[in-house]
Amino acid sequence: MSSDYELSDNEYYDEDDDEVMYDDEDGSASEMDVDFRISPNTKVKSYEIDFDSLSQAQVEKQISQDVEDISGIFGVEPEVASLLLRNYNWNKERLIEKYMDSATAVSIAAGLALPEKPDSSSRSRATQSQPVGAVRRTTRRNTNEQPKSGKTKILERVTPPLDDQPFVCPICFDDSQTKTMSLQCNHKFCTECWNAYTTSKIRTEAEHWITCMAEDCKLVATDDFVKSALKDDADVFTRYQELVVRHYVSCNKNLKYCPYPSCTHTVSCPAGASKSALTTIVPIVTCGASAGHKFCFGCNVDADHRPVVCGVAKMWLQKCQDDSETANWIKSNTKECSKCQSTIEKNGGCNHMTCKKCKYEFCWVCMGPWTEHGTAWYSCNRYDEKASIDARDAQSRSRASLERYLHYYNRWANHEQSAKLSVELYTKTERKMEEMQITSDMTWIEVQFMKKAVDEVFKCRMTLKWTYAMAYYLEKNNQKELFEDNQRDLERAVEELSELIESSIDPESALPLRQKVTDKTVYVQKRNEIMLEDTANGFLEGRWKWNMSIDGFDEPTEYAY
Amino acid sequence: MDARLRRVNKEISDCKNDKTSNISVELVDNSPFHLIGSFLGPEETPYEGGHFQVDIIIPDSYPFQPVKMKFITKLYHPNVSSASGAICLDILKDAWSPVLTLKSTLISLQSLLCSPEPNDPQDAEVAKHYMTSRASFEETARYWTHIYAGGPGKDGKKSGKTGDSRDEVAMAGLDKAHVDKFEALGFERSKVIDVLRRLNYRGANVAKLNDDRIVEELLK
Ligand SMILES: [Zn+2]
Ligand SMILES: [Zn+2]
Ligand SMILES: [Zn+2]
Numbered sequence A: 001m002s003s004d005y006e007l008s009d010n011e012y013y014d015e016d017d018d019e020v021m022y023d024d025e026d027g028s029a030s031e032m033d034v035d036f037r038i039s040p041n042t043k044v045k046s047y048e049i050d051f052d053s054l055s056q057a058q059v060e061k062q063i064s065q066d067v068e069d070i071s072g073i074f075g076v077e078p079e080v081a082s083l084l085l086r087n088y089n090w091n092k093e094r095l096i097e098k099y100m101d102s103a104t105a106v107s108i109a110a111g112l113a114l115p116e117k118p119d120s121s122s123r124s125r126a127t128q129s130q131p132v133g134a135v136r137r138t139t140r141r142n143t144n145e146q147p148k149s150g151k152t153k154i155l156e157r158v159t160p161p162l163d164d165q166p167f168v169c170p171i172c173f174d175d176s177q178t179k180t181m182s183l184q185c186n187h188k189f190c191t192e193c194w195n196a197y198t199t200s201k202i203r204t205e206a207e208h209w210i211t212c213m214a215e216d217c218k219l220v221a222t223d224d225f226v227k228s229a230l231k232d233d234a235d236v237f238t239r240y241q242e243l244v245v246r247h248y249v250s251c252n253k254n255l256k257y258c259p260y261p262s263c264t265h266t267v268s269c270p271a272g273a274s275k276s277a278l279t280t281i282v283p284i285v286t287c288g289a290s291a292g293h294k295f296c297f298g299c300n301v302d303a304d305h306r307p308v309v310c311g312v313a314k315m316w317l318q319k320c321q322d323d324s325e326t327a328n329w330i331k332s333n334t335k336e337c338s339k340c341q342s343t344i345e346k347n348g349g350c351n352h353m354t355c356k357k358c359k360y361e362f363c364w365v366c367m368g369p370w371t372e373h374g375t376a377w378y379s380c381n382r383y384d385e386k387a388s389i390d391a392r393d394a395q396s397r398s399r400a401s402l403e404r405y406l407h408y409y410n411r412w413a414n415h416e417q418s419a420k421l422s423v424e425l426y427t428k429t430e431r432k433m434e435e436m437q438i439t440s441d442m443t444w445i446e447v448q449f450m451k452k453a454v455d456e457v458f459k460c461r462m463t464l465k466w467t468y469a470m471a472y473y474l475e476k477n478n479q480k481e482l483f484e485d486n487q488r489d490l491e492r493a494v495e496e497l498s499e500l501i502e503s504s505i506d507p508e509s510a511l512p513l514r515q516k517v518t519d520k521t522v523y524v525q526k527r528n529e530i531m532l533e534d535t536a537n538g539f540l541e542g543r544w545k546w547n548m549s550i551d552g553f554d555e556p557t558e559y560a561y
Numbered sequence B: 001m002d003a004r005l006r007r008v009n010k011e012i013s014d015c016k017n018d019k020t021s022n023i024s025v026e027l028v029d030n031s032p033f034h035l036i037g038s039f040l041g042p043e044e045t046p047y048e049g050g051h052f053q054v055d056i057i058i059p060d061s062y063p064f065q066p067v068k069m070k071f072i073t074k075l076y077h078p079n080v081s082s083a084s085g086a087i088c089l090d091i092l093k094d095a096w097s098p099v100l101t102l103k104s105t106l107i108s109l110q111s112l113l114c115s116p117e118p119n120d121p122q123d124a125e126v127a128k129h130y131m132t133s134r135a136s137f138e139e140t141a142r143y144w145t146h147i148y149a150g151g152p153g154k155d156g157k158k159s160g161k162t163g164d165s166r167d168e169v170a171m172a173g174l175d176k177a178h179v180d181k182f183e184a185l186g187f188e189r190s191k192v193i194d195v196l197r198r199l200n201y202r203g204a205n206v207a208k209l210n211d212d213r214i215v216e217e218l219l220k
């Protein structure tokens, strides 16, 4: 793991030319690509990606390595080196280059040294000793001497202490405070105010760059200063250290912080780090926390959006958000039976519905009769483009385009909803497993096939869900046909397995059911593999063509409307 | 005593004792953490003669986080929302420093009235007006000052808060002849005002917007 990481030193974000740097720099990126493909412990499937998880301590170790390097080269204290690095977004090379040019300029810019102003002390003394009431009225007369408005100037400072008088903290106005702290600039404030300020910066603003409290003073606090300002509040200091780690991670394109709340793990995934890679791979990674948070390294979506690439996933999610009101009615959990109009509520993951009243069997998704879904011409997954091609005038065209969207959205939302309902399915399944232990002679181990089947159904519904987002944007051609064939096969297998799981069990049927479910689970697993694998290969081969312009891909030959 | 309370009390008394800067603060509901600040519009600006009130909330983490301020008095200014009174000013955000005070912040607001920063606007429509036609902008700002802040009108008389009826065309900073022209085509006057204001139908812009464009917008 670490070897990949160390290679990447010269790939830190650079404000000026990050793309160029990554792609063209002596081929290091492609080298790493090759490395990742032939490395022995690497992924075998084309829809999986190589990555590593790092704990906060591991990242901190890398940070101290960089800090020690700079500290050694420049001959400065490690905490100074740390601030210099942070100010250069952890780009060691650039920092070294600039520091060699002018150590003073770099230190001033980093807030580690005071800018040299010949008469600064006497001038500030002069402003400071003005009585409070002497502050000018703001009129045309003095606007010229002021900096641009909107970027405001200081017109008045709080009453400053004079050297021979007892100390009055200029922030809390307390004259009983005897303990003060200041940075090199000598702007003194009481320790209570430093404490409240530092805590507020870290807690409220998630800030790791803590400057002096005086207006326009750019000096920055070192880790030691922060620590003593916080007194004994270890929690806040821990949060501060975490913020430094987050900053380091955010500056390195090979690293990403886990997006799950309060998780402190980092994932390293060089193969998914360049923007251009995101048109061919879907970098789904899992953090090292015991819960194993799954997220996308490419777009930070906190879910697995395979098989579609980030650009398509993003466009689809945006579209769903934009059109949410129009499509809202579909999300509802109830529908009417198309035969007797009684209300039907969906409460399992299976799409094969039977009306309680009239016993009509139909498909939840298309509301068509279920009998047609069992046959070879199952076509619930395909949108009939012909109807919309016929549409001539703008109004029916826009209706057709909405219908087209709803066709895909309906199926997308249905798989999502069915997957959510799987929580319910779990409890149902558990009950069923207990039941089976009693009614048949199966052991606890032997009834686990049910749980496995439920897990598989959930996984496949996630794949299916995203295949509808993909199909919405796919240009209509032979490739799309094949894609939809795979989608149909997977969907049918999933629905069949889903139905098996929900079927009732009696002692005689337990064993055959177990056989059927186990076989079907294996089959579904295989179909899911095929779906993921073939789609991933299609991206690697550049086989997919779109009906809309999608970031990073060729312009479509034919636009959807 | 609580450090925040001590500090705010001292700031309030500093404002009260200060006779030169024309700044004042009043408590709302006897709480030192909710105040109303006020000041006079700066001389030689369209805000001259107006009396401007600012709603001030002192947050829990004051003075380590900035005060929250917004105008109660409506005013026509690129960096102030003409609808909500929200203010776009750096020291109320990331340029805040704990050594700044209520008084210094109010004085900064007053000076913001002298020198608007249209490139960093809070109210984009007002900012466009400012950039297109300064004279027309100042006339509108002066009219708002007259209507809302008790400033003198065109003829120099103070506005009686209730007496004057508002001229919607002047409020929107438009030319009466332009509004009349499109109203004559059969559109509702309020709609004409709304469209012309949104399209910034002022100054040199008038030549750039042809009538068809306006009518198209009016038909929407
Ligand atoms: Zn203090
Ligand atoms: Zn300082
Ligand atoms: Zn995590």
Ligand SMILES: [Zn+2]
Pocket (backbone or CB within 6 Å): A283, A296, A297, A298, A299, A300, A301, A305, A309, A310, A313
């Ligand atoms: Zn993604």
Ligand SMILES: [Zn+2]
Pocket (backbone or CB within 6 Å): A337, A338, A339, A340, A341, A342, A355, A356, A357, A358, A359, A360
């Ligand atoms: Zn029925």
Ligand SMILES: [Zn+2]
Pocket (backbone or CB within 6 Å): A363, A364, A365, A366, A367, A368, A373, A380
């Ligand atoms: Zn169907």
